[in-house]
Amino acid sequence: MGDPKDEAAGPAVGGASWLFIVIWLFYLIIPVNDLVSGRHSTAQLVGAGIGLGAFCAGYYATVRLGFPEPAVFTGPDVRRRWLMVGLLALIALLLPILVYGELFSLWIYVSAACGFCLPMGRCWWALVGGVAATAAMTLEGYLLGASLGSLGILLLPGLFTCFGSVGARRTRLLIRELQTARAEVEQLAVTEERLRLSRDLHDLAGHSLATITLKAELARRLLHADPAAAAKQLADLEQVSRQALADIRDAVSGYRRPTLAVELLSARTALASAGVALRAGPELAGATGLDPDAEAALAWCLREATTNILRHAGAESCTAQLIAATVDGAATLTLEITDDGRGRPAGECATGREHPPGNGLTGLAERLDAVRGRLTARPVQPHGFRVTATVPVVGLVSAP
Numbered sequence: 001m002g003d004p005k006d007e008a009a010g011p012a013v014g015g016a017s018w019l020f021i022v023i024w025l026f027y028l029i030i031p032v033n034d035l036v037s038g039r040h041s042t043a044q045l046v047g048a049g050i051g052l053g054a055f056c057a058g059y060y061a062t063v064r065l066g067f068p069e070p071a072v073f074t075g076p077d078v079r080r081r082w083l084m085v086g087l088l089a090l091i092a093l094l095l096p097i098l099v100y101g102e103l104f105s106l107w108i109y110v111s112a113a114c115g116f117c118l119p120m121g122r123c124w125w126a127l128v129g130g131v132a133a134t135a136a137m138t139l140e141g142y143l144l145g146a147s148l149g150s151l152g153i154l155l156l157p158g159l160f161t162c163f164g165s166v167g168a169r170r171t172r173l174l175i176r177e178l179q180t181a182r183a184e185v186e187q188l189a190v191t192e193e194r195l196r197l198s199r200d201l202h203d204l205a206g207h208s209l210a211t212i213t214l215k216a217e218l219a220r221r222l223l224h225a226d227p228a229a230a231a232k233q234l235a236d237l238e239q240v241s242r243q244a245l246a247d248i249r250d251a252v253s254g255y256r257r258p259t260l261a262v263e264l265l266s267a268r269t270a271l272a273s274a275g276v277a278l279r280a281g282p283e284l285a286g287a288t289g290l291d292p293d294a295e296a297a298l299a300w301c302l303r304e305a306t307t308n309i310l311r312h313a314g315a316e317s318c319t320a321q322l323i324a325a326t327v328d329g330a331a332t333l334t335l336e337i338t339d340d341g342r343g344r345p346a347g348e349c350a351t352g353r354e355h356p357p358g359n360g361l362t363g364l365a366e367r368l369d370a371v372r373g374r375l376t377a378r379p380v381q382p383h384g385f386r387v388t389a390t391v392p393v394v395g396l397v398s399a400p
Contacts, residue, residue: 028052031102040100047099055091059109062088066117066169081117085129088113092133093140101144107137108158115165126169130162195366208244210310211270212237218273236269258299260335261285264320267306274310276339277317284322290333294391297367298322298335301375301389304360305337313341313385324393333393338386364389 034040035048062084065077092106114129137158141151215237222230264284271278284302302320309315318339325332365375373391380386 028105031100031105034102035100044100048095048103051091051095051099051103055088055095055106055109058084058088058091059113062113063116078119081119085110085113085118089133089136093136096140096144101146104137104141104144104146105154107133107140108154108161111137111158112161112165115162116169120166120169126166127162130159130165134158134162198363208240208247210307211240211273212244214270214273214310215240233273236273240269258296258303260295260299260302260322263299263302263306267302267320270306270310271318276309276315279317279319281321283324284320284335290393291371291391294333294371294373294393297364297371297373297391298333298389300367301335301364301387302337304364305387308360308385308387309337309339309341313339315339315341315384331393332390334388334390336386336388338380338384340384342383342385361387 032052035045040048062081065081065084088110089107092104092110095106096102096104111130111133114133115126118126118129120126134155138151138155141154215233219230219233219237222233261284264280268278268280305320309318318337320335320337323334323336325334361375361377367373368375368389368391371391373389375387375389377385377387
């Protein structure tokens with residue numbers, strides 16, 4: 001990882017940018033060709049050579065200040081930019097007057113430098129500076145006796161160099177913003193995948209390990225008293241462990257989408273092993289016409305509620321039902337799981353009041369948020385616990 005300041009600064013001067021910097025040197029061909037034609041004194045040649053060398057070096061240094069683009073135009077960097085543009089403007093003003101009048105075209109480079117490195121905030125000093133440089137070139141050329149044709153030829157390039165420089169800067173900034181946005185999207189995708197995997201593994205492993213533990217304890221108790229029953233429990237344990245391994249592989253691959261019917265069957269098996277009676281409405285096994293994502297979220301809720309009953313509730317029985325209703329004109333479906341166990345307060349998952357929810361309930365709330373659903377988990381009187389998950393639906397709920 002590089003320095004964040006360096007990354008925020010933007011790209012360095014690349015090949016295309018170098019070309020855009022030096023392409024304006026084309027406009028020096030005419031005055032330089034006239035200077036070396038032999039019609040000027042040695043003093044003019046020397047003065048023009050020194051002046052042009054200083055100007056080109058200053059132009060190069062000034063334009064380089066625009067690479068990379070600062071995040072905020074404040075402090076010494078901005079003052080240095082204004083100073084360099086001011087020095088270029090001073091050379092462009094004095095060199096035609098003191099040495100050779102045709103060099104008034106140097107203002108074109110001042111215009112380009114303004115576009116490259118002056119601030120582009122609300123005041124758009126880059127464009128203001130380019131327009132001012134073009135106006136100064138026109139006025140100085142007129143006062144030095146340049147023809148209207150020469151002024152007309154140089155007027156549009158003076159403006160276009162500034163506009164082109166600003167356009168190049170804006171393009172560079174947009175590319176940088178797109179690169180930053182793409183990096184953020186990639187990071188968000190990685191984070192979302194990690195959250196999905198952590199939720200799936202928590203729900204899968206918690207439920208499966210709780211079932212495996214219960215069956216192992218039951219098999220151990222039955223080993224001497226009823227070897228046949230113990231063998232059946234061990235066979236079930238093997239089947240549960242194989243299914244858990246397959247589910248974890250699917251979760252890692254991103255393919256697992258649980259259904260209410262499958263999770264209801266798994267909940268019956270697990271709760272029966274723990275001696276907990278499950279009373280489930282027929283609509284749970286026969287739910288049809290549901291959005292797959294909404295049904296998957298409800299199925300995960302049924303699995304997590306079953307795991308919590310096995311691990312924490314100490315319940316003797318529980319009920320699960322699917323309730324279709326209309327709230328504010330919108331069809332909803334609510335999965336409600338209630339047990340008669342200890343019912344330790346866990347607060348309401350959405351608010352975290354009383355006691356904060358655990359990882360399982362937090363993961364369920366995130367799953368339901370993704371389908372615009374809502375989760376509530378709270379104790380009931382005189383004892384027990386209730387988990388309700390509500391999702392908006394488009395479709396029918398029918399019994400088999």
